[in-house]
Amino acid sequence: MHIPSNIGKSTLLATCIFWTINFSKDFDSDIFLLVFMSIIPICISVTAVIIGTICPIFWLLKKENESNTLFFKKWFPIYTILAFSLCVFGAVVSNLEFYLVSFYITVYITTAQSWVWFAKEK
Amino acid sequence: MKQIIIIISSLLFSTIFYNQNIGLNLSLFSVLSIIVLIIGNSKKLINRITVTYAVLYLLTAILVFFQHTTLSIIANCIAYFTLIGSVSETKSSIFVNWLNGLYTSIAGFFYRNFDFDETKEHPKLKKDIDFFHWIKLIGIPLVFFVFFILLYKNGNSVFNDFISQIDFRFINLQWILFSILGYYLFNNIINPVKVDSATKSDLKTGNTLYKTDTFSVEILKKEIQLGTTLMLCLNVLIIFYLITEVIALNTSLTNNAVTLSNQIHSGINALIASIIIAIIIILYFFRGNINFYKANKTLKNLSFIWIILNATLVILITLKNNDYVTTFGFTYKRIGVYIYLLLTFIGLITTFIKVLKIKNLYFLFRVNTQIAFVLLILLSTINWDCTITKYNINHAQSLDLDYLINLSNKNAVLLNEYKKTKVFSFDKNQAIKKKYKTYIKQLNNRNWQEYTYANFQKNSNYKTLNY
Incomplete structure (x- = not known):
């Protein structure tokens, strides 16, 4: 598993999604510096989610001879449905507050794409 | 062709949903989804079950327009997942349809990267996007473009005025993002996918129980003894409870809402516990080889009697609720009690059939979820x-x-x-x-x-x- 490259790609993806959604509401060119700075906390969050939730599934449940594709087909649906449910729950609990909804959308898409990247590794 | 349909659908999606509350748009979305499904899966849709689900989905869409209740919106969403799931695998049970429908709607795009059978095909995985290439291709020209604009702005006042007049505020980025969401959704559903493990397991499992190799008369005898004693005790107890319930029903003269409410709710709580335990006990004893043991008649009859007595309890509580409603009218809670009683009654009947016709647990899930789905649609027809x-x-x-x-x-x-x-x-x-x-x-x-x-x-x- 190429964890660092996956974290790097996921961080970039998450930053793009998060700020695209937020800029769609309120675009302010003065906060570009903040966008760059935000890469640090986003990277920390992405690392925590990938190492804390995706990697353990691969480490604990993947059998030796099992291909990535089969593993993906078996475990990704469960993971993604759970992640989606939690994100929807979080969004509803936050009273659909724009900033938090954008956060949950980012989390959901990034984790799903991170799975795809892991599964495509040879 | 499919891409054009998806793009048009996503633009329509934004037009009908962006900054709007639910109303006609959800009904239109249902029609649009069916059109997209027909275009993407014309062969799979020529199927009696899928056509039925499509008709039910359209019916709930009409109900959303006419009734506009939360229940009709929920029914529409569940009918949507059922239809999508049915297109992905026609023969699966309704609860697997829901799972497949939800999975298709939220993650079809990601799953499609691996949508092939490894044992039959040589996997041709899509190449990963070369991010650095794209960053170079877009980022570097963009940085230089902006840099030179800023440079030229200071050198020429006419150019400066011209640049200052450019205003991109007419572009609604949120609307565009909403269209992308629509694109994602329609791209997901145009070619429904399935949760392989759940679907395969569902297709493999029938409704009937079969005798296993571990059939042992000695063990079964002991189990039957235990079951018969237990069911006999429970039958005696429930008969006694029913008698007291009838006495309470006839002697109760109170017209106090709080007292009646307490009576109903305590009755319902007793009923919930009684029915759940009844079903669990019956399912436990009739989980396997006892069904094929000749000397199981007494236990079977006692179980049937217990189911019938529980059904009688349901009827008694319905009568109690009737009294309550006649005096104080309907409330959502009181209607909820009726619905719960109806569901319980149906649950008892299906358990009865399960024991009588030697069916397995899957049968109960399949039948009960189907009934719950139909009931949800029926209930959503009412404002x-x-x-x-x-x-x-x-x-x-x-x-x-x-x-x-x-x-x-x-x-x-x-x-x-x-x-x-x-x-x-x-x-x-x-x-x-x-x-x-x-x-x-x-x-x-x-x-x-x-x-x-x-x-x-x-x-x-x-x-x-x-x-």
């Missing part, structure tokens, strides 16, 4: 706020007007009409007046995407706004 209001106004011996005022605004017209025929306190009069005005205002402020049937009924109510 409960209006039904409760009409019934309580016309039949309840003791009318709780505050409860009716606190319901959604859908009963505002009914209450306003009722207000004209009765004399109420000033506060209640004002509350109804305010509710009615708010309702009419809401109707008038709706965009065409949010229209419901009420928008086409309201003309007669316009005038009354001026009182």
